[in-house]
Amino acid sequence: MTHFADRIADAVGRKRSQVVVGLDPVPDLLPVELRGEAVLGREHAAAACARFCCGIVDAVAPYAVAVKPQSAFFEALGSDGIRALEEVCDYARAAELLVIADAKRGDIGSTARAYAAAFVEPRGELAPLADAVTVNPYLGRDAVEPFVAACRRDHAGMFCLVKTSNAGGADVQDVRLSDGTVLWQHVAELVREWGDDLIGDGGISAVGAVVGATFPQEVAEARRLLPRAPFLLPGVGAQGGRPSDLAPAFTSGPASALVTASRSIIYAYRSGVEDDWRAAAGGATAHLAHEVWRAAGW
Amino acid sequence: MTHFADRIADAVGRKRSQVVVGLDPVPDLLPVELRGEAVLGREHAAAACARFCCGIVDAVAPYAVAVKPQSAFFEALGSDGIRALEEVCDYARAAELLVIADAKRGDIGSTARAYAAAFVEPRGELAPLADAVTVNPYLGRDAVEPFVAACRRDHAGMFCLVKTSNAGGADVQDVRLSDGTVLWQHVAELVREWGDDLIGDGGISAVGAVVGATFPQEVAEARRLLPRAPFLLPGVGAQGGRPSDLAPAFTSGPASALVTASRSIIYAYRSGVEDDWRAAAGGATAHLAHEVWRAAGW
Numbered sequence: 001m002t003h004f005a006d007r008i009a010d011a012v013g014r015k016r017s018q019v020v021v022g023l024d025p026v027p028d029l030l031p032v033e034l035r036g037e038a039v040l041g042r043e044h045a046a047a048a049c050a051r052f053c054c055g056i057v058d059a060v061a062p063y064a065v066a067v068k069p070q071s072a073f074f075e076a077l078g079s080d081g082i083r084a085l086e087e088v089c090d091y092a093r094a095a096e097l098l099v100i101a102d103a104k105r106g107d108i109g110s111t112a113r114a115y116a117a118a119f120v121e122p123r124g125e126l127a128p129l130a131d132a133v134t135v136n137p138y139l140g141r142d143a144v145e146p147f148v149a150a151c152r153r154d155h156a157g158m159f160c161l162v163k164t165s166n167a168g169g170a171d172v173q174d175v176r177l178s179d180g181t182v183l184w185q186h187v188a189e190l191v192r193e194w195g196d197d198l199i200g201d202g203g204i205s206a207v208g209a210v211v212g213a214t215f216p217q218e219v220a221e222a223r224r225l226l227p228r229a230p231f232l233l234p235g236v237g238a239q240g241g242r243p244s245d246l247a248p249a250f251t252s253g254p255a256s257a258l259v260t261a262s263r264s265i266i267y268a269y270r271s272g273v274e275d276d277w278r279a280a281a282g283g284a285t286a287h288l289a290h291e292v293w294r295a296a297g298w
Numbered sequence: 299m300t301h302f303a304d305r306i307a308d309a310v311g312r313k314r315s316q317v318v319v320g321l322d323p324v325p326d327l328l329p330v331e332l333r334g335e336a337v338l339g340r341e342h343a344a345a346a347c348a349r350f351c352c353g354i355v356d357a358v359a360p361y362a363v364a365v366k367p368q369s370a371f372f373e374a375l376g377s378d379g380i381r382a383l384e385e386v387c388d389y390a391r392a393a394e395l396l397v398i399a400d401a402k403r404g405d406i407g408s409t410a411r412a413y414a415a416a417f418v419e420p421r422g423e424l425a426p427l428a429d430a431v432t433v434n435p436y437l438g439r440d441a442v443e444p445f446v447a448a449c450r451r452d453h454a455g456m457f458c459l460v461k462t463s464n465a466g467g468a469d470v471q472d473v474r475l476s477d478g479t480v481l482w483q484h485v486a487e488l489v490r491e492w493g494d495d496l497i498g499d500g501g502i503s504a505v506g507a508v509v510g511a512t513f514p515q516e517v518a519e520a521r522r523l524l525p526r527a528p529f530l531l532p533g534v535g536a537q538g539g540r541p542s543d544l545a546p547a548f549t550s551g552p553a554s555a556l557v558t559a560s561r562s563i564i565y566a567y568r569s570g571v572e573d574d575w576r577a578a579a580g581g582a583t584a585h586l587a588h589e590v591w592r593a594a595g596w
Contacts, residue, residue, distance in 0.1 A: 042422060
């Protein structure tokens, strides 16, 4: 197993893509052929979501480097949903996609160890559920340390929330500090420290940052603060971020940032251009990959 | 269904207790009669954890007002673990304990809605998994709003992280702001706003705050900033917080704060005073309830 950032670099180079497809399965939004089953109860809804996500994996695998299952949508279906999550993650890995579990976990050390075990450590004889996980910094260094340890020991990756894509993030992340900076910039400094000794062969760390593509100026500033962190950039598509604004994220190399889109890809069929939901998702991914590759300028 | 804070007040009054028992099942720490099964794989480990937690529920129900299952320890056992979590939550509710899911979730609005559905909204024809859930404020108001909506609509409760019990929390929560306060005080102000129109008959809000019992001065200051928020105070026991330091948390009433202990109760049998793990947990809970009741001074 190679370093997480080098696994990203390999996938980006092979596929000429920096796109991550977010898997946000919502029973009410599934294609009609699956929606009928989803109304029969949680177990059926979870099975329908798994089939949907596996179909998306097949469709986007040539054009995406990773999938990003959003844990919340699986958790909303209870234990059946988590079984679906496990199935989808295993399926994506078999399709040679990286898996980034979007879980945004954060807790005190002893608990964070359990979260690291849940998401990025080997599950007994099974591979880890995911290659990387998103992490929340509010509880500070000891809450993040178990994930950093998994990066070191199990070649996992992590993406710490720095500046999120939603408007409300400003309530906390944009608060002005006594030294004139704002909170997310302080968090960026912490992320740099956490990842400083986990740099891969390509010069990029296993400890990355989530920075909203909805805030292009902040993306550029975050890159200045975090020259060696891989960026995970959500907010393109349904949330309004534009690939053409993201060039500054890629100044550390073509594999130094990943652009993630969820609803605009997996539910592309709902906009009606393409009837087949798989073909619509594949087409939307190929299109986004092309746009991002051009914006990255490598 | 009555307001969440009034359900707390009713339980506190009936049991003369403000204790919440944290359920942190770790297969390696289970009593020997259950540990043997736990080594046979995740499915067996999850079943052993469920049996352990249900045994703890039976033992502590007379002396505790709520249990607080820590989602991470169940998630570490995959979908089998989540099935165990569901079983334990249902069992605790049947034992007339409130259930506070310790999940510390936080995400953008559309995702936070799925988390609210997972934890505090009715699951089809089933009751919600939990009465209340812990929430992380890093993503701001729109990330918290779906939980606030569940408080309003489904009589749920939420406890937002304000000042956590771990040392590392200071990395972010104690950062000095331009107005001279520190970040957690700013978050406390947000929590007050979010809960202002959700006050129950007893004068306490459905929107509460997590404040570490390991920081008594901060507990007092948080109470000044949040006179109507129910407090969830972790850090007593294994983390070193002392009930006698917590009187300021209760100045808004005997049911205005809950003291939570996990390892020091559920693994009390390991300290060897009492061989039977159930009796040890019951005894530790009764003892803590007495200490807290006296410290609260009502």
